[in-house]
Amino acid sequence: MRLGYAVEVIDPHGLLPRHKAVSSWNHHTGALLSHRIARSRILGAIGGRRFDLVWVDGGDLVSPELVRDLKKCAEAVVNYSIDDPFGNRDGLKWRLYRQSVREYDLVAVVRAENVAEAHRAGAKAVLRVYMSFDEVAHAGRELTESDRANWKSEVLFVGTWMPERGPFLARLIQLGVPLTIRGDRWNRAKEWPQLKLAWRSTGVLGDDYARAIQCAKVSLCLLSKGNRDLHTTRSMEIPALNGLLCAERTREHEDLYLEDEEAVFWSSADECAEKCSYLLRNEAVRRRIANRGHARALANQISNQCVMAAIIEAASNR
Numbered sequence: 001m002r003l004g005y006a007v008e009v010i011d012p013h014g015l016l017p018r019h020k021a022v023s024s025w026n027h028h029t030g031a032l033l034s035h036r037i038a039r040s041r042i043l044g045a046i047g048g049r050r051f052d053l054v055w056v057d058g059g060d061l062v063s064p065e066l067v068r069d070l071k072k073c074a075e076a077v078v079n080y081s082i083d084d085p086f087g088n089r090d091g092l093k094w095r096l097y098r099q100s101v102r103e104y105d106l107v108a109v110v111r112a113e114n115v116a117e118a119h120r121a122g123a124k125a126v127l128r129v130y131m132s133f134d135e136v137a138h139a140g141r142e143l144t145e146s147d148r149a150n151w152k153s154e155v156l157f158v159g160t161w162m163p164e165r166g167p168f169l170a171r172l173i174q175l176g177v178p179l180t181i182r183g184d185r186w187n188r189a190k191e192w193p194q195l196k197l198a199w200r201s202t203g204v205l206g207d208d209y210a211r212a213i214q215c216a217k218v219s220l221c222l223l224s225k226g227n228r229d230l231h232t233t234r235s236m237e238i239p240a241l242n243g244l245l246c247a248e249r250t251r252e253h254e255d256l257y258l259e260d261e262e263a264v265f266w267s268s269a270d271e272c273a274e275k276c277s278y279l280l281r282n283e284a285v286r287r288r289i290a291n292r293g294h295a296r297a298l299a300n301q302i303s304n305q306c307v308m309a310a311i312i313e314a315a316s317n318r
Contacts, residue, residue: 012061015041030095067103080108086117089226133236153180156216166191171269213243221247239297
């Protein structure tokens with residue numbers, strides 16, 4: 001809508017029964033059988049209307065048959081996914097996506113590996129883009145004194161527990177980093193006895209997410225190894241919110257930001273702890289890096305609007 005288009009949103013998951021068992025079934029079977037219900041209800045919601053473009057976000061419930069149906073009512077059907085549907089982390093979840101790739105007019109992916117993988121799966125056209133921040137959701141909020149008191153932290157990580165993250169954060173705590181964790185499933189970590197004193201809440205979204213980043217002196221960006229990440233949405237969101245990005249050193253992070261000028265990078269927990277200790281002692285350095293990182297994030301033009309405009313243009317010019 002911000003790009004000037006009239007948009008209608010249909011959530012396939014919202015058309016299925018809202019129950020944990022249904023979500024688990026879809027995840028572990030690749031939406032076996034339930035994709036038929038989704039197809040019927042999506043087509044019913046469309047009701048024979050025509051569109052300039054159908055945008056499939058993710059596509060774990062979208063079968064090849066449904067893509068062909070959608071192409072009858074649109075000039076183009078594109079798929080955009082920030083997940084790693086060709087990876088091994090999620091089991092059968094992306095079964096339908098991989099079957100449907102050849103049916104889309106354009107597939108947009110966010111990992112270099114996915115480009116060749118999509119072509120091998122029969123994709124007609126593939127566009128590689130970066131993950132992005134949102135111009136509205138990740139714009140700075142006006143903070144009150146109450147906000148600063150409620151959300152302040154020294155070194156913050158916002159994110160869900162993953163097996164590789166527990167040892168990393170536990171090591172930071174062991175090295176004396178004053179850590180705050182906000183996210184889900186952390187009680188599953190075998191390091192929970194060390195981590196629970198740093199854990200403050202389940203995952204935070206919207207205004208709370210923005211305030212948490214804005215009120216942190218340093219914000220950690222941890223990648224998903226199972227998703228083969230070399231950058232993630234946090235890589236864009238933290239600088240967009242004028243937070244100080246402290247992220248794993250990867251070639252993509254180094255392409256996005258100048259190290260120690262616009263963001264801080266590390267290759268191990270020990271190096272991360274050393275960098276955090278230095279930053280916490282030097283407020284002027286923190287402010288300078290955060291401000292320059294914010295300016296670079298805007299200059300990179302990797303926002304939702306910019307990425308969506310690029311995908312729509314590529315679909316139009318196919």
